[in-house]
Amino acid sequence: MRLPQVLQWLSSEQPDVFALQETKITDDQFPLGPIEAAGYCAHFSGQPSYNGVATLTKKPASRIATELPGYLDPGRRVLVLHYGDLVIANVYVPNGVAIGSDKYRYKLEWLAALRAFLGQLLTENSLLVALGDFNIAPEDRDVHDPELWRDKVLVSEPERQALQRLLAQGLNDSFRLFDQVPASFSWWDYRAGAFRRNHGLRIDLILVSSALARGCTSCSIDKKMRKQEKPSDHTPVVATFEI
């Protein structure tokens, strides 16, 4: 994980919750000291080199889950925190690589297991946030060049339908609760000057249950981290709430 950038953003923005994906670090290597010194509790589920999720919060969770029930996955991609009736599910959806590949099938299976899990959580908790790298651009307006991306991974209809089935259970894309400037993206490829040209996709989502959507007061993309030296290829998405 990019610890200096994380500490900088926590210090300047002071979020109650900060969800990271692709930490690429084992739990025994997790930089607990600096994060706690910054005033945050660290919850994490990692592995060597790949995947890994972490959720940094002002207050410790009462319960934690790291698996999709009934779906055996060696990848550490899920971290669910419980705060009484409030549930915060941090997810790193598989990339899928290419349409028709084994990894694409894995992505669709994984999304089906996630849908079942979130559906179960929604029956038990009215206040649910599911956020993270979904690796799906929900609509063409979330893609810099829809014709170029048509039927490509991250944009294909089966992936979009899987996301719509998630939403249909009672989740809302918080970004679309508000007016937004066109061509708003959260991820840009490192190659070919994609960020400079704003050749991006909006694949990082904050999905909220209806009860939380009523208290959602803003959702925006903060591009300042992507402009820095050695940035992540993603940049933070921020939602605020009055509960």
Add this chain to the structure above:
DNA sequence: ATGGTGGCGCGGCCA
């Protein structure tokens, strides 16, 4: 233009 860049970790995979 089937390329291009970057992280992890030391060759090759993954995104």
